Amino acid sequence: MSVLEVPVLSVKQMSKQYGNGCSACKHMKSGKVTKNYCHECGTVYACRDLTFDLYHGEVLGIVGESGSGKSTLMKSLYFDEEVTDGELYVAGFEEGKKNVFMESAQKKRYVRNHLMGKVYQNPILGLKMDFSSIGNIAEKLISAGNRHVGSMESRGAELLEAVNIPVHRMTEEPRNFSGGMQQRVQIAKALSNNPPILLLDEVTTGLDLSVQASVLDLIKGLQRDLNISMVLVSHDLGVIRMLADRTLVMLEGKIIERGLTDQILEDPQHPYTQQLVHSLL
Structure with missing residues (x-):
């Protein structure tokens, strides 16, 4: 098998539920369970037996309506939440042979800080709004073990310039920026340690159309130039059409x-x- 055929990320039978479940939902008794919600005990089955691979240089799109489990999946991949069950293998960690979901918090942090970057739908989750933009990038670099102030400053300036943040605003706090600029700072931060995998969760939601277009152009250019692998979540098929090589469609987890x-x-x-495709036409 060639290097290109080995997944950079592999998810196997991943499940995430909120609640302990009961006999009604464990056996999916009709009348007790609607979609992925149990009326008997209130358990939500957010992700159910998800299996997929991500390959080198590929953009994998994940599309589905609100509540389909897309964002829960992204939180689980970045260890913002613990999964209920399943396996995750990452090529740059233990030769891709150890289930990262079962590893210690310290090893998960290593994968998160060295092998992944994430851009959140809400910039407040991905940025410290009272740090400078360049300080946000330094924070990610420090997490990855960098201690050289000069190199962090030059790397931060280089990245902010690459995402079109004006030089004179690099020391400004992101809370002073527009939504589109905040997303671009998040992208710069996510790319700071050259991760092989970038997770993008609804990155254009809530932005004006012209701003959406500039953020998407930026992502497309970065992906082409860096040949990075991306998981791109969106409810917008137009975004998926523009960026994704392959697509997964999610419904009810x-x-x-x-x-x-x-x-x-x-x-x-x-x-x-x-129905989704027809709504786009």
């Missing part, structure tokens, strides 16, 4: 369809995907 993005958009098989 499950993957209901997967394939090349063009194939899914031109010939959707599942009724829900057909």
Whole structure:
């Protein structure tokens, strides 16, 4: 198997539930369970047996309505939340042979700080709003073990310039910035330690259309120049069409369809995907 055929990230039968479950939902008794919610005990099955791979230089799109489990999946991949069950293998960690979900908090932090970057839908989750923009980047670099102030400053300036933050605003706090600029600072921070994997969670939601377009162009350019692997979550098929090589469609915590993005958009098989694609036309 060539290097390009070995996944940089592999998820196997990942599940995340909120609540302990009961006999009604464990056996999915009709009338007791609606979609992925149990009326008997209140358990929500946010992600159910998710399995997929991400390859070198690939953009994997994940699309679905609110509540489909997309953001829960992203929180789990970045260890913002613990999974209920499942396996995660990352190529740069223990030769991709150890289930990261079962590793210690320290080892998860290593994977998060060295092998991944994440851009959150809400910049408040990804940035310290009372730090300078360049200070936010330094924070990520320090987490990855960098201690050289001069190199952190030059790396921060280089990245902020790459995402079109004016030089004279680099020492300004992100809370003074527009939503689009905050997202660009988040992207710079996420890329600071050259991670092989970038997680993008609804990064254009709530932005004006012109700002959305500039952020998407930036992501597309960075992906092309750095050949980074990305997991891109969106409820917007236009965003998926522009950026994703392959796409997973999620509904009620499950993957209901997967394939090349063009194939899914031109010939959707599942009724829900057909409805999604039709709403875009």
